Amino acid sequence: MMRTRSKFPFKAAAIMAALALYTMVPFGMSSYMQRVINVMMITFLCVLSVYVLLGMCGQNSFAQAGLWGVGAYITANLTMKLGMGSLPAFLLSTLGTALLAFLLGFFFFRLRQYYFTFASVGLMTILNGLFMNWEPVTGGAMGYKDIAVFSIFGFSANTEISKFFVILLVCIIAGLMMRLLSKSSLGRSFMAIRDDEMAANCMGVNSLLTKSIAFAISGALCGAAGSLYASLSGYLSYQSFTFQQSTMYMIMVMLGGTYSWTGSIIGTMIISLLQEFVRPLQNFMLLIYGVGIMAMMVFQPEGLLGGGKALYDYISKRRKAGSVAETGL
Amino acid sequence: MTISQKDGKPVLSLKQVSKNFGGVVAAKNVDLDFFGGEIVGLIGPNGAGKSTLVNLITGIYSVDSGTITFKGKDITRLPTYQRARMGIARTFQHPRLLDRCSLFDNIMLGVDLARKTGRVLKQDIQSDMKALLRQCNMDGMALEGMISQLPYGQQKLIEIIRAILGEPDVLLLDEPAAGLNSSETRYIVSLMEIAVKQNISVLLIEHSMDLVMEVCDRLTVLNFGYQIANGSPSEIQENQAVIDAYLGSSRAC
Numbered sequence: 341m342m343r344t345r346s347k348f349p350f351k352a353a354a355i356m357a358a359l360a361l362y363t364m365v366p367f368g369m370s371s372y373m374q375r376v377i378n379v380m381m382i383t384f385l386c387v388l389s390v391y392v393l394l395g396m397c398g399q400n401s402f403a404q405a406g407l408w409g410v411g412a413y414i415t416a417n418l419t420m421k422l423g424m425g426s427l428p429a430f431l432l433s434t435l436g437t438a439l440l441a442f443l444l445g446f447f448f449f450r451l452r453q454y455y456f457t458f459a460s461v462g463l464m465t466i467l468n469g470l471f472m473n474w475e476p477v478t479g480g481a482m483g484y485k486d487i488a489v490f491s492i493f494g495f496s497a498n499t500e501i502s503k504f505f506v507i508l509l510v511c512i513i514a515g516l517m518m519r520l521l522s523k524s525s526l527g528r529s530f531m532a533i534r535d536d537e538m539a540a541n542c543m544g545v546n547s548l549l550t551k552s553i554a555f556a557i558s559g560a561l562c563g564a565a566g567s568l569y570a571s572l573s574g575y576l577s578y579q580s581f582t583f584q585q586s587t588m589y590m591i592m593v594m595l596g597g598t599y600s601w602t603g604s605i606i607g608t609m610i611i612s613l614l615q616e617f618v619r620p621l622q623n624f625m626l627l628i629y630g631v632g633i634m635a636m637m638v639f640q641p642e643g644l645l646g647g648g649k650a651l652y653d654y655i656s657k658r659r660k661a662g663s664v665a666e667t668g669l
Numbered sequence: 670m671t672i673s674q675k676d677g678k679p680v681l682s683l684k685q686v687s688k689n690f691g692g693v694v695a696a697k698n699v700d701l702d703f704f705g706g707e708i709v710g711l712i713g714p715n716g717a718g719k720s721t722l723v724n725l726i727t728g729i730y731s732v733d734s735g736t737i738t739f740k741g742k743d744i745t746r747l748p749t750y751q752r753a754r755m756g757i758a759r760t761f762q763h764p765r766l767l768d769r770c771s772l773f774d775n776i777m778l779g780v781d782l783a784r785k786t787g788r789v790l791k792q793d794i795q796s797d798m799k800a801l802l803r804q805c806n807m808d809g810m811a812l813e814g815m816i817s818q819l820p821y822g823q824q825k826l827i828e829i830i831r832a833i834l835g836e837p838d839v840l841l842l843d844e845p846a847a848g849l850n851s852s853e854t855r856y857i858v859s860l861m862e863i864a865v866k867q868n869i870s871v872l873l874i875e876h877s878m879d880l881v882m883e884v885c886d887r888l889t890v891l892n893f894g895y896q897i898a899n900g901s902p903s904e905i906q907e908n909q910a911v912i913d914a915y916l917g918s919s920r921a922c
Binding site: 532534536538542545 | 727729748749750751753754758759761765766767768769770774777778779781782784785786831835
């Protein structure tokens with residue numbers, strides 16, 4: 341490609357090192373904290389789903405926790421009622437949620453901008469209502485108990501550490517797919533819609549289809565997260581899949597910045613860990629988030645990562661200032 | 670350049686196209702044919718309906734009456750993206766690029782379009798891209814850079830390059846030279862020449878009469894949505910109705 345590349349892949353090396361370091365995190369932790377970390381990674385997948393929609397495609401959905409629930413309930417039904425294995429249940433949950441999101445998107449995206457957001461709020465409410473009341477499928481208010489843990493080829497992820505690696509693997513795959521997506525023509529058409537929908541249409545981008553695909557991809561991420569959540573916690577309750585949870589995802593994305601999918605990592609980590617470490621302040625958390633987000637929008641609208649990138653650009657520009665930039669094609 | 674009127678079928682043809690906005694006539698019974706490899710100038714005072722005509726051709730507005738035929742097919746009711754895929758490219762009066770993306774991603778959007786339609790027949794996109802950028806003296810630029818950091822003139826050039834890389838049959842340029850300095854205007858002209866060489870039919874909306882008279886093979890003049898004259902640049906210069914409506918007043922100032 342024409343892009344300029346540095347000789348040594350510093351970025352890749354740094355990512356690998358960070359990842360290697362991260363795999364050591366759960367060792368020596370209490371099983372409670374291990375669980376917190378696991379839930380955090382599942383949350384990350386949902387946050388990534390918001391990133392795809394909002395960060396890449398510019399569409400705002402408050403239904404992500406609902407889609408997360410759809411994935412979880414599909415897995416619960418498949419494994420408990422049909423006795424399906426973990427992996428096929430995981431794949432079907434992912435695909436099923438993606439398909440549902442695609443079909444819904446195909447109707448919803450006839451609405452533009454804010455109206456889609458309103459519709460997504462309605463969807464969230466309906467899904468939550470279904471989770472609570474559709475007893476034969478969702479277990480109603482009682483939910484599901486004793487969902488089988490994730491197991492594959494005789495290996496059973498019954499400890500928090502083994503669950504950690506299963507979820508991490510899914511997160512890494514999701515991350516790699518995000519990277520591919522952001523460099524693909526599909527990703528570019530998402531970004532074209534985000535930045536200027538009319539110009540995108542004039543460049544041959546089919547808004548309705550492209551947005552529906554974006555919603556389907558975000559649905560797939562939520563479905564995967566839901567499936568993992570079902571087999572991780574073993575217990576499902578409609579109370580997990582709420583509008584408020586969707587809002588939290590949104591806050592995490594905005595905190596990290598919609599600049600790049602890596603912002604979602606930062607946003608998820610900060611908020612998830614904050615929730616743990618400042619538990620005594622639980623009652624004030626919403627207030628803190630609210631004020632925090634407002635301050636963020638005023639002072640750092642591109643999120644923490646956006647600020648980081650601005651700083652990086654500034655430093656590298658100053659470094660280059662002496663010699664004329666020799667970046668060619 | 671090329672001969673003004675060609676034999677054979679027009680690539681794009683407007684028949685009796687009309688559009689009203691409430692009581693305002695934006696286009697009234699406009700007839701216009703475009704042939705491959707020529708530059709048609711569309712001129713007229715502000716508010717004459719020039720941009721509206723481009724929006725009608727690209728399908729951003731729907732026509733009230735009349736038909737638009739493109740490569741023998743009636744596209745009057747097709748959505749914008751399908752017309753773009755068939756080969757109608759445009760630029761905007763103010764560049765509409767992907768503000769939060771790099772120069773590379775912006776240009777690649779054009780290549781994506783060409784790929785989507787299977788229109789990329791040429792061996793090497795990279796060299797095409799390079800050649801086009803070189804034409805505008807922009808080949809030394811870092812493609813990773815954000816598009817929003819570029820000066821206005823270069824953004825307008827990038828928009829045209831993006832459109833040409835989409836391998837269109839028709840290229841609609843809405844005031845490409847407005848707000849540009851003289852060297853950037855020269856780049857616009859050379860990009861138009863490249864388009865003409867590729868047998869693209871170019872529609873040029875422009876207020877700078879010098880530019881229009883220099884590059885256009887044919888001119889059509891709009892005033893309050895009505896087509897008041899058609900002809901070669903020299904014929905238009907002589908046309909009394911045009912002088913009254915447009916040239917006279919603009920030359921006076």
